[in-house]
Amino acid sequence: DAKTTQPPSMDCAExxxxxxxxxxxTISGNEYVYWYRQIHSQGPQYIIHGLKNNETNEMASLIxxxxxxxxxxxxxxxxxxxxxxYYCIGLNTGTASKLTFxxxxxxxxxL
Amino acid sequence: DTAVSQTPKYLVTxxxxxxxxxxxxxxxxxxxxxxxxxxKKFLKIMFSYNNKELIINETVPNRFxxxxxxxxxxxxxxxxxxxxxxxxxxxxxxxxxxxxxxxxGTRLTVV
Numbered sequence: 001d002a003k004t005t006q007p008p009s010m011d012c013a014e015x016x017x018x019x020x021x022x023x024x025x026t027i028s029g030n031e032y033v034y035w036y037r038q039i040h041s042q043g044p045q046y047i048i049h050g051l052k053n054n055e056t057n058e059m060a061s062l063i064x065x066x067x068x069x070x071x072x073x074x075x076x077x078x079x080x081x082x083x084x085x086y087y088c089i090g091l092n093t094g095t096a097s098k099l100t101f102x103x104x105x106x107x108x109x110x111l
Numbered sequence: 112d113t114a115v116s117q118t119p120k121y122l123v124t125x126x127x128x129x130x131x132x133x134x135x136x137x138x139x140x141x142x143x144x145x146x147x148x149x150x151k152k153f154l155k156i157m158f159s160y161n162n163k164e165l166i167i168n169e170t171v172p173n174r175f176x177x178x179x180x181x182x183x184x185x186x187x188x189x190x191x192x193x194x195x196x197x198x199x200x201x202x203x204x205x206x207x208x209x210x211x212x213x214x215x216g217t218r219l220t221v222v
Binding site: 042103 | 159167
């Protein structure tokens, strides 16, 4: 599984876009980039995932560079409820694949 | 309709006791997992079951014994509880190689 690197913390003003970067230079061709978040002590929540193409859903957008060595999660209009730890994880499709969490980015959304 | 449900939500017990945590998913997923989140908030996978078969066992002490009676259930039994077992335990499920859905966690406190 690819090792990912994320900044430990970021701040964002409410209503602005939050752009969370992730480096995954060792990602292999069959590994997807997954983003999860954990709000306070709740269970991790799936946000979005992608392989090569950019992806968008109701929660966020995922921009993956052409060389797949990095990606950016975009929360278009951050709210206070988006304050959480965000995890970028590489995950392959095998039976023994496992979602391995790093230390993530603590996003603080402020008024 | 809770997708992944764990019981109990809180568990306080004395050292040396034996306890179980139950997990059920109604998503039709074929793989289930147990994760442990310690006081430093680091999330670590413990076990994974695919169609009732153990496929991941991450060097967890043998006091921890997972049991999967069917695809929808994965229980965690812990013998001879120690202070260091205090943590939040999360159950999760997925289709093989796809994103995980997590439960809301069981906070175990050993006194």
